[in-house]
Amino acid sequence: MSTREQSVHTPIRAADYVGQAEQSSPLPRDWSRAELPDTWPDRQRGGRPLSLRQVIRHAMSTRRQRVALPEDLPGREHIPKYVLQEFHGVPNGNYSNCITRGYVTGFEISMLGEMRRVRRMLVQHLGDCQRVIDVGCGSARNAAAVLDAGVPEVWGLDVSPYMLRHAANDHNGLRLMQGLAEDIPSPGQYFDGASLVFVLHEMPTRSVTRALGELARVLCAGGKVVVAEPSPLQMQLSGWQLWRRYGWRGVYFRWLMRSVHEPFLKVWHRMDFAAEARRRGFEVLEEHCAVPVRSWVLRRL
Ligand SMILES: C[S@@+](CC[C@H](N)C(=O)[O-])C[C@H]1O[C@@H](n2cnc3c(N)ncnc32)[C@H](O)[C@@H]1O
Known part of the structure; x- marks a missing residue:
């Protein structure tokens, strides 16, 4: 581990960067060999x-x-x-x-291959960036796709160390850090791109709002954010309407969304995300709503 990498008990809060030079880098850590304690x-x-x-x-x-x-x-x-x-x-x-x-x-x-489509969208919008952070990266397939597209510096941020270890073992060349979307352990204006895929619907509204504030802080002016989350359509339309518009896949995603435990999904769907993003200093470049994914492309003003 280089001296620039984090030790086991890492600082994982934005406050750890207050007072540091704007362009000092966040701290990556080698999660591939992390010994994590068993749980039940x-x-x-x-x-x-x-x-x-x-x-x-x-x-x-x-x-x-x-x-x-x-x-x-x-x-x-x-x-x-x-x-x-x-x-x-x-x-x-x-x-x-x-x-x-x-x-x-x-x-x-x-997700029946839909996440591959999301990854293509990330590459399309973030492929020209220099430094991208994938927030709530999980096993980091999305971050890896952006890295493979030629972005020189790609970071994955996740709160779960178990996820970060999968990410480190599955993909070379990513920089990984533990932290929260609403408290990103990075200096300000460090990134010119960010992605959030199937993360915000797992957070309460006040945390989504704080996460937007953090994205506004860590992105430089003109930086882009791509967000992809479960669409409200598979919850709102009837089985028959979904069948007519999207065939059996529409009905399947309705069943899937109703079967899995998603404690914040309803409040997420009630939130006017585009309006909140504008309030936090973003321009909404694109918004697309289909089954099963709803997406936004934002630009930091
Ligand atoms: C449904 S998974 C999606 C993972 C990945 N983005 C993907 O598309 O495969 C949600 C991930 O977000 C992480 N997560 C949830 N809330 C978070 C938060 N507030 N800050 C950072 N990560 C979070 C979870 O640990 C989990 O790895």
């Missing part, structure tokens, strides 16, 4: 992890339990309570050694 799905009876059958049974049940974090989890003290939910019915949410990999793969499969 990792050690069932006999020390074995949850079986696939148990995971499916857990996801299908309506009983949700609070995510439990080990005392020695990196960044634990900065992880807000709203993140600690079993989104999508995943046992212990985004926090376990054995389950998060399956979730990442399952997400791609369940």
Whole structure:
């Protein structure tokens, strides 16, 4: 690890950058070899992890339990309570050694190739940038696509260290840091591009608003943001209307959205995101609403 990389207990807040030169770089960390503590799905009876059958049974049940974090989890003290939910019915949410990999793969499969389309959109809009941050990067497929398109410096930011370790092991050349969308551990005006894919609908409205404020801070003037989130259409239209407009895929995404546990989805769909982005100093260049994805392209004024 170079001296510019973070130690195990990393500063993961924007405040750590106050007073630093505007162009000093954020701190990456090598997450590939991070030893992360087991959580309850990792050690069932006999020390074995949850079986696939148990995971499916857990996801299908309506009983949700609070995510439990080990005392020695990196960044634990900065992880807000709203993140600690079993989104999508995943046992212990985004926090376990054995389950998060399956979730990442399952997400791609369940989206029937739509995330590839999203990645093409990211490359189209951010491919000319010099420094891009993918916020809520998960296993960083989206960040990697931007890096492969030739952007010299691509960062992935995620609150879950388990996700960051997948990202580091799956992709070379990305810079990864632990942190929150609403408290980005970076100096101001550092990036000229940002992406957020399927992240904001997992956050309460006040955190989305704060995240927009943080994006306005870390982006330089003219910097672009691409946002892609679940569309409200698959929730609002009837099965018949979806069938007529989008065929069986429309009906499938309606079923999917209604089956997974998404505690903030309704409030996210009620929010006027474009208006809030304008209030925070962005121009809305594009807005597109289809099934299953709604997207925005913003420009920092
Ligand atoms: C549904 S996954 C999407 C991952 C990735 N963007 C993709 O499209 O594959 C949401 C990710 O956002 C992260 N996340 C949720 N809330 C966050 C926040 N406030 N700040 C940073 N990351 C967050 C989660 O840990 C998770 O990895």
